[in-house]
Amino acid sequence: MIDFFDRLFSSAAPLVIASTGALFTELAGVLGIFTEGFMSAGAFFFWVITARTGSAFCGMAASAAAAGFAGWALAHFVRKTHANPFIAGLAVNIAAGGITDALSTLWFGTKGVLRNPDFAALRSLNIPVIGKIPLLGSVVSGHEISVYVSWLTVIAAALFIRRTSWGMRLRASGLSPQAARERGIRPGLYWEAAWAASAFLAAIAGAFLCYRIGSYTPGGIAGRGWISLAAVYLGFRHAGGVFAASLIFALAEMSALSLQGFAKIPSTALLGLPHALALLLYVFSRWIKNRSKNFT
DSSP states (O other): OHHHHHHHHHHHHHHHHHHHHHHHHHHHHHTTHHHHHHHHHHHHHHHHHHHHOOHHHHHHHHHHHHHHHHHHHHHHHHHHOOHHEEEEEHHHHHHHHHHHHHHHHHHSOOOOEEEOOGGGGGOOOOOTTTBBOOOTTSSSOHHHHHHHHHHHHHHHHHHHHHHSSHHHHHHHHHHOOHHHHTTTTOOHHHHHHHHHHHHHHHHHHHHHHHHHHTEOTTTTTTHHHHHHHHHHHHHHHHHHHHHHHHHHHHHHHHHHHHHHSSSSSOHHHHHHHHHHHHHHHHHHHHHHHHHHHHOO
């Protein structure tokens, strides 16, 4: 059982982190459709920077910071030009695949899997100036680091959303921008901050996926960005609910991988199980929410 839960939490960690970021955008009033794209870009640039610097910490920090800035810039552009945020998010998802393929071909001469023979040695998360921290190196594995980061992310998000004035203003901006403006709140700034935080966390989630397998694989995100959006609604827009929903999707993914060796079911059907479950659970969650409204 301990091994099972260890694998479950490790598998769910990237999804928990990305879903928490998507929760911020949903509470701000504009869901971050771009999660898939920033996860893919975060994984690619994490691999590139880590391979160049020899520090996984630098790779993760730099790729996440760049994604956060790009998320803020995108939100600022959409707000100033009144562009459609949904189309802008889809554009990021499409552009991420093209940009990573082009740069991979330009820098490494291939669009395929990028492997670094020294990548396993880079998992110590060396921090410049400070050096190697045992807690992030030999004592705790990379899988455990991702789990601890996901837990801290959910706890910090829950406290921020429910216990701080900024979190309350974020929710107010999403519920009623006009009412928020009347109280002196600037909803646009909270929207931009939410998109920046979401892109930042999506890049970290993508980096952990790359960190876990030790290589960058095109398409390795495998729709987890879209599943993270479904987790927001399945979790009823609460940090704890998002965490539970991510565990459900991770369990479905683990089950699909296990069934490939036992059931005579096409592998494509099994790989699509988490996505089908996301659709079914989303419909179920909306049905439950509508029924609760009718009773009240």
